[in-house]
Amino acid sequence: MTEPPYHLPVLASELLGLVGERQRVVDGTLGDGGHARLFLDRGARVLGFDRDPEAIRRAVTRLASDRLDARQASVYSPESLLAVRAFRPDLILLDLGVSSRQLDDESLGFSFRPGVPLDMRMAREGRPAADLLNSADAGKLTRIFRDFADERRARRLAAELVRRRATARFETSDDLVRAIRAALGPRSGPADFARIFQAVRIAVNDELGGLAEALPGFLEALEPGGALAVMSYHSGEDRLVKNALREWGATCVCPPKTLRCACRGRPLGRILTKKPVGPTADEIAANPRARSVRLRVFEKARDEPQG
Ligand SMILES: C[S@@+](CC[C@H](N)C(=O)[O-])C[C@H]1O[C@@H](n2cnc3c(N)ncnc32)[C@H](O)[C@@H]1O
CATH class of the missing domain: 1.10.150.170 (Putative methyltransferase TM0872, insert domain)
Structure with missing residues (x-):
């Protein structure tokens, strides 16, 4: 069966504008491989993860690149985090939630269309x-x-x-x-x-718990100057990412009444998206499921903070 052609993935040009030159990319949510394709086309190596075995099978077939290493696992698992570290990424991308294909596949049970079994397990x-x-x-x-x-x-x-x-x-x-x-x-x-x-x-799928636990590990795994880009579709998810990025970008994280700064005393990097990036009206018209997306990007400091 021939696979349908690639659609432009969510916030493609905005993402490339912010982080496009990066060459060692972890795509933690491979899905249909739309974002991975953008980076492969720019010569990058991609380490990709998806919890869904069918997503991995399709991405490997469709992307057909020897610069792609695709693994079926949650990107939040300890084993995945080890692989991410070993890869020394200069970009980690998370495009959270479920793909259009998963929503449309009634056997997976994500949809509220009539007669769909209540399943909803990504893996x-x-x-x-x-x-x-x-x-x-x-x-x-x-x-x-x-x-x-x-x-x-x-x-x-x-x-x-x-x-x-x-x-x-x-x-x-x-x-x-x-x-x-x-x-x-x-x-x-x-x-x-x-x-x-x-x-x-x-x-x-314990989506918020897994994300909250994994975020610090992703920052650590990034090379100096590397970027973490997260696309969320849910307010709780976006809040979690916003708070983590704010804390990483703060000069001092001591409790408010501390007399002398006793924390790291320097930001771990900088937020590249002062406001979250959302979809344009044209993108929503072309892909209504993109309407709630919020992209936030953090760039890790180039000089590692001293221990
Ligand atoms: C919105 S889609 C990604 C679409 C993809 N960026 C593209 O351009 O085609 C989200 C994908 O992430 C996967 N996913 C969600 N949480 C995950 C996790 N913790 N680890 C690995 N994959 C995950 C889902 O199974 C789904 O395939």
Whole structure:
């Protein structure tokens, strides 16, 4: 079967404008390989990761380059971090979340279209979404809906799930959509379903926890002058990245009332995106899924801070 042609990946020209000259690139979220292609075309070597075996298979076939080393793993795992360090990257790119192909592949269960199984596992291992929804207690469900979906009726939605699953297990998208409708009211619609489904996906794949733990290791692994570029599609994810970059870019990170600076006393590098970079109207028109993207880039200091 022939693969479809490459579409222009999200924020392609903005990304290249900020970090395009880099030659040793870790693409932590290979997906369909759109961003990796841009760097391979510029002569770079790429170490790529994806949790999804199908993404790796397709990227290897489509990119067909001996300058690509593609691995099926979470880029947040300790083994991946070792490989990233050994590669000595001058760019680490994360284009977070799921790809259009994953959203469209109903067998993966990310979609709220009717009849889709509640799966949502990027790596096809571990516990599917249905397990989580059928077993998590009301408190945990409330936190998922509140923290990952900014849902102000999180507690009501969690109670609705617990009530419904006492008589019938959650199996498909329809079960979750019905519960959302019942808890959020008849005016709830696709935007609410998308937000709640995204929250469940984030919980199933521990997306925020993994990112928060991995960010310091990525900064360490970069060569002096190297860059970390992160594209987020979720406010919690973007907040996490923004706070990490701010801290790295600060001159002093001592608590506010400290009399004499006792921390590293110098920034670890500089933020290249004073404001996050978002999509243009043209990009949103061409690719509606890019509408929520926020790109932030940090450049590691050229001279390593003294120990
Ligand atoms: C938005 S897509 C990336 C699209 C890609 N940049 C392109 O141009 O085609 C996100 C991809 O990252 C993968 N992914 C998400 N979290 C990951 C992680 N922690 N480690 C490795 N891959 C991950 C998903 O499976 C998905 O294929």
